[in-house]
Amino acid sequence: MNWETVIGLEVHVQLATKTKIFSAASTAFGAEPNTQACEIDLAMPGTLPVVNKQAIDYAVMFGLAIDAEIGKTSVFERKNYFYPDLPKGYQTTQLEKPIVGAGVVDIVLDSGETKSIRIHHAHLEEDAGKSLHEGDFRSGVSGIDLNRAGTPLVEIVSEPDMSNAEEAVAFAKKLHSIVTSLGICDGEMSQGSMRFDVNISVRPQGETQLGTRTETKNLNSFKFMEDAIHLEVERQIDLLEEGGKIIQETRLYNGETRVARSMRSKEEANDYRYFPCPDLLPVVISDAQVEQLRTKLPELPDARQQRFIDQYDLSEYDADILSTQASMANYFEQTATQSKNAKLSANWVSGELIARLNAENLNIDQSPVSAEQLANLIVRIADNSISSKMAKQVFEGIWNGEGDADQIIEARGLKQVSDSGALESMVDEVLASNQAMVDDYINTDADKRKKKLGGFMGQIMKASKGQANPQQVSQILAKKLAELV
Amino acid sequence: MHNLTITELIDGLKNRVFSSTEITQHFLARIKNLDSEFNSLITLTENQALEAAKTADQQLAAGNAPELCGVPIVHKDIFCTEGVRTSCGSKMLDNFVPPYDATVVANFRNSGAVMLGKTNMDEFAMGSSNETSFYGPVKNPWSTDSVPGGSSGGSAAAIAARLAPGATATDTGGSIRQPAALCGITGLKPTYGRVSRWGMIAFASSLDQGGPMARTAEDCALLLNCMASYDDKDSTCIDRSVPNYSAHLGDSLKGLRIGIPKEYFSEGLNSGTEQAVRESLAEYEKLGAELVEISLPNTGLSVPAYYVIAPAEASANLSRFDGVRYGHRCDDPKDLEDLYRRTRAEGFGDEVQRRILIGTYCLSAGYYDAYYAKAQQVRQLIRQDFVQAFEKVDLIMGPTCPSPAFKFGAKGNDPVAMYLEDIYTISTNLAGLPGMSLPCGMVDNKPVGLQIIGNYFEEARMLNAAHQFQQVTDWHQLAPAGIES
Numbered sequence A: 001m002n003w004e005t006v007i008g009l010e011v012h013v014q015l016a017t018k019t020k021i022f023s024a025a026s027t028a029f030g031a032e033p034n035t036q037a038c039e040i041d042l043a044m045p046g047t048l049p050v051v052n053k054q055a056i057d058y059a060v061m062f063g064l065a066i067d068a069e070i071g072k073t074s075v076f077e078r079k080n081y082f083y084p085d086l087p088k089g090y091q092t093t094q095l096e097k098p099i100v101g102a103g104v105v106d107i108v109l110d111s112g113e114t115k116s117i118r119i120h121h122a123h124l125e126e127d128a129g130k131s132l133h134e135g136d137f138r139s140g141v142s143g144i145d146l147n148r149a150g151t152p153l154v155e156i157v158s159e160p161d162m163s164n165a166e167e168a169v170a171f172a173k174k175l176h177s178i179v180t181s182l183g184i185c186d187g188e189m190s191q192g193s194m195r196f197d198v199n200i201s202v203r204p205q206g207e208t209q210l211g212t213r214t215e216t217k218n219l220n221s222f223k224f225m226e227d228a229i230h231l232e233v234e235r236q237i238d239l240l241e242e243g244g245k246i247i248q249e250t251r252l253y254n255g256e257t258r259v260a261r262s263m264r265s266k267e268e269a270n271d272y273r274y275f276p277c278p279d280l281l282p283v284v285i286s287d288a289q290v291e292q293l294r295t296k297l298p299e300l301p302d303a304r305q306q307r308f309i310d311q312y313d314l315s316e317y318d319a320d321i322l323s324t325q326a327s328m329a330n331y332f333e334q335t336a337t338q339s340k341n342a343k344l345s346a347n348w349v350s351g352e353l354i355a356r357l358n359a360e361n362l363n364i365d366q367s368p369v370s371a372e373q374l375a376n377l378i379v380r381i382a383d384n385s386i387s388s389k390m391a392k393q394v395f396e397g398i399w400n401g402e403g404d405a406d407q408i409i410e411a412r413g414l415k416q417v418s419d420s421g422a423l424e425s426m427v428d429e430v431l432a433s434n435q436a437m438v439d440d441y442i443n444t445d446a447d448k449r450k451k452k453l454g455g456f457m458g459q460i461m462k463a464s465k466g467q468a469n470p471q472q473v474s475q476i477l478a479k480k481l482a483e484l485v
Numbered sequence B: 001m002h003n004l005t006i007t008e009l010i011d012g013l014k015n016r017v018f019s020s021t022e023i024t025q026h027f028l029a030r031i032k033n034l035d036s037e038f039n040s041l042i043t044l045t046e047n048q049a050l051e052a053a054k055t056a057d058q059q060l061a062a063g064n065a066p067e068l069c070g071v072p073i074v075h076k077d078i079f080c081t082e083g084v085r086t087s088c089g090s091k092m093l094d095n096f097v098p099p100y101d102a103t104v105v106a107n108f109r110n111s112g113a114v115m116l117g118k119t120n121m122d123e124f125a126m127g128s129s130n131e132t133s134f135y136g137p138v139k140n141p142w143s144t145d146s147v148p149g150g151s152s153g154g155s156a157a158a159i160a161a162r163l164a165p166g167a168t169a170t171d172t173g174g175s176i177r178q179p180a181a182l183c184g185i186t187g188l189k190p191t192y193g194r195v196s197r198w199g200m201i202a203f204a205s206s207l208d209q210g211g212p213m214a215r216t217a218e219d220c221a222l223l224l225n226c227m228a229s230y231d232d233k234d235s236t237c238i239d240r241s242v243p244n245y246s247a248h249l250g251d252s253l254k255g256l257r258i259g260i261p262k263e264y265f266s267e268g269l270n271s272g273t274e275q276a277v278r279e280s281l282a283e284y285e286k287l288g289a290e291l292v293e294i295s296l297p298n299t300g301l302s303v304p305a306y307y308v309i310a311p312a313e314a315s316a317n318l319s320r321f322d323g324v325r326y327g328h329r330c331d332d333p334k335d336l337e338d339l340y341r342r343t344r345a346e347g348f349g350d351e352v353q354r355r356i357l358i359g360t361y362c363l364s365a366g367y368y369d370a371y372y373a374k375a376q377q378v379r380q381l382i383r384q385d386f387v388q389a390f391e392k393v394d395l396i397m398g399p400t401c402p403s404p405a406f407k408f409g410a411k412g413n414d415p416v417a418m419y420l421e422d423i424y425t426i427s428t429n430l431a432g433l434p435g436m437s438l439p440c441g442m443v444d445n446k447p448v449g450l451q452i453i454g455n456y457f458e459e460a461r462m463l464n465a466a467h468q469f470q471q472v473t474d475w476h477q478l479a480p481a482g483i484e485s
Helices: A053-065 A166-180 A222-241 A286-298 A301-310 A315-325 A326-341 A342-359 A370-384 A390-400 A405-412 A421-431 A434-445 A444-464 A469-483 B006-014 B018-036 B045-060 B102-112 B153-159 B177-183 B217-227 B271-288 B301-322 B336-347 B352-365 B370-389 B415-422 B424-432 B461-474
Strands: A003-014 A076-081 A090-094 A104-107 A116-127 A130-134 A139-147 A152-158 A196-202 A214-219 A249-254 A261-267 B041-044 B072-076 B113-119 B166-171 B184-190 B210-215 B257-261 B290-294 B395-399 B435-443 B447-453
Touching: A003 A166, A003 A222, A053 A116, A053 A152, A053 A166, A053 A286, A076 B301, A104 B072, A152 A421, A166 A222, A166 A326, A196 B290, A214 A222, A222 A249, A222 A261, A301 A315, A301 A326, A301 A342, A315 A326, A326 A342, A326 A370, A326 B045, A342 A370, A342 A390, A370 A390, A370 A405, A390 A405, A421 A434, A421 A444, A421 A469, A434 A444, A434 A469, A444 A469, B006 B018, B006 B045, B006 B217, B018 B045, B018 B072, B018 B113, B018 B153, B041 B153, B045 B102, B045 B113, B045 B352, B072 B102, B072 B153, B102 B113, B102 B166, B102 B217, B102 B447, B113 B153, B113 B395, B153 B166, B153 B177, B153 B210, B166 B184, B166 B217, B177 B184, B177 B435, B177 B447, B184 B217, B184 B461, B210 B217, B217 B435, B217 B461, B257 B271, B271 B290, B271 B395, B271 B424, B271 B435, B271 B447, B271 B461, B301 B352, B301 B370, B301 B415, B370 B424, B395 B461, B435 B461, B447 B461
Parallel strands: A214 A249, B072 B113, B072 B166, B257 B290, B257 B395
Antiparallel strands: A003 A152, A003 A196, A076 A090, A090 A116, A104 A116, A116 A152, A130 A139, A196 A214, A249 A261, B041 B113, B166 B210, B184 B210, B184 B435, B395 B447, B435 B447
16 A cells, blocks of 8 residues: 655744743753742742843744734633652643744755745744753653753744655754744753644545544654654554554654653553743734834845846755855855855855864864865965865865965965976976887877877876866967977 | 831931831730740841841931831741742742732832831632641731631731731632621721732732722721832733822811612621611711611622632643642652642642632633623623712722631631621622722720722722711720730
8 A cells, every 4th residue: 555644743842031931030951950030940949030121022033034923912821730850840831822823934955946934933932941850760860950941942843744854854944944044042952942742644646535643753863853753753664554553642753762652651641731821911013013024034045046047047956055144145245255265165165175074073153174274275265376176285284273364375385386486397308308208109090099198197297296286287388389390 | 116107117217216127126026925825927037127227227317218117027828929939828938038029018118118018818829717727827916716807817817916016918709808896906908000000919810909008097008108109010900190198187077978789788798797887877977977878789699700700710720839830849759740740739728729619610611601601790790889889979888708717717618708707898809890998896895997989090089988976985995905014
């Protein structure tokens, strides 16, 4: 039987506010446990939440970026359940009236085809703390770190519009690109700044009713998400083909062991008893506020890609690679502006630099080669000071902290010889010491002589230790040989 | 000295008739001598009080004394006090010492008031008789075999017994007005949002409101001047300037239109209480006011709506008491479930558990619309009743509660009979309106309260009407037998 996969995503995006959504405690990552939790985060008696206006603005900006309807009056609700890392015994979130309504995100597939993924809504909520366990179940100790409790999140809920892992990953990457371009999220996946819950179901090809779905929770890398989807789709198909039934359940995927397990079934699911939070007034956003935020929106990935194509004459492929991430785009533009050579900048950034960063698992902000350094290197390539082959050596030198392009070219003696007098004597020398080759050239039929040029070039470049400007050498050589014939 | 009003104490302090230290010592001695009989205080803060009195005396001597400088007061044990145990009348918080002051407490501190201690109350403010306190019931100084009312029974009894000239209290469904009525003192519940709820332990967030208690309306005005403030730590606090509530106490009542809701004089009202209230209304006519019969047709729905909304909010508000971070924790929990179950079963009394169960039930899937959503609609209808009434009248008056103080245990086995105790007071909380109670007669040697309900933010007009009544009557000057000496 042929099976069809249906995927919907719930994406938690941690907003890059300085303070928490309902308190003034810091949201900075990596502090000692419980040093960034104030009396509100601890849910001490009598404390009250006050909503962080920056979080509201960020959520609205996201809504505008995906062309969604902005909830003019959004309401915070209490989602009730007991857990030690949920201090109030309820999570403050939004349900009936979210801040962002329906919208659309376009993704580009490997085939080059564009697909629209509908967003059902996006809402604001607070994150919970973290439970930490040491030792085994019986003798171990559990601790609670409330530093993360109250960190503002936007939860983006998609429609089940994706039909395979590739689409889901493309969608996730696109959201990452949008929120980082907006500057509303730092995009640090390893720190949990973006987390994905994947709803997956399968059905026989052509069937219109959806199959029973499972939800794989808390995936924090694109790779894990891709693996988890493959694994779950396979599991569901195998199970159904064996005549089994899918149980609606929440599953956990371990990216290290690449194994998924059931966490709880729907029967065990909580009744969360949502109701509007009486400590918070409805969030009212005026048209004027929305318009003011719209003017503040930075350039979004799609617009940026088009601009790169138009302004820098890049290919769609290069423009895509360079425009997706705001920091990458900034790096490229700085390099292009300073080197005054967009084409070479695009080639170097999307080629050598990205390959090197990927190999060392670094992001563009961590690049040891600054945009200015790369621009200087490109200037030297463009003005023929060095060949592209030498440029790779210089790049390595910059990467390893040996200095700027000019310093390395100088220190390693890599400067290309373009002085025509020097080159002429070099050519003369090689011709003089290779009389046999010269004779052979002369005796060859005129229409086949071109093939023989390579031999001379090799000798000359070797003699110059590779520093001779090849274009100039080839011109001089052609002239000299013509004189001999 | 203990028979002096706050107004008279301030005069005496300013004119050096006595020092703050002297009156503080006097009230502390009275509490130590007499309160074993009434049980109106949970915690006596003797050292802090004497310390504060000393500071107040220095300020008074220096001539830079703030408004309430040197005046001793007591705080309901629902208001968090930095460094002083704040129990909310519950075993759950028997060991809880807040690291912060409630805004109300801070306002009084800044105003130079001297805190003598924390007053007894129904557990988590849930009760109308003070019988649910973990610290034992408060006894009514007028008749020690009768209840003082609740939940602010400790504050009311302390004032009636001349253990303090003024107190803070809170009112969710009548918890200021009903004990004020039963103890023969004056108490005011302000408009919702007038007094900050920061640091006031929540029972039902959309209904809770702090307010003052004293013997006279004039004193309540002084206390409210200090208590009311805009507070950006409470999102439901209304940003509106605080008038001088003492400024219009002397205004004439000529032409004042007083609405008399016919629903407040129906079945269930004690005939003696009715007579006392009617005679008071006649007094108002003599003062130049005009009595207008009005109808608040949805009054009968207020108790059922309240007993859905208040427990629903409470069920979530009290989830934070889980034994994890502060407060009571059961011994040797064998797992998380056991920790929650036993901590909460041991820490909460019966009435609190009953209301958590009611509230949880009302919010459950499948019941929400029938209960919580419906109750919110009823709340709108009740609000509409008042909005329409206030188009025709300036104030509304009637009994505060159906009968004078009842005997201990009289309604203990019948929660619904107890809930009906608040039938005349609950609708103002649902509507968010201000209400007050002042002594207006005696039945069987027990005080009767007259309730005054004002339009939103019309506390000054209510205080004016109450003060004028107290200029021509002496019910507020009566003291329980044995208290004078």
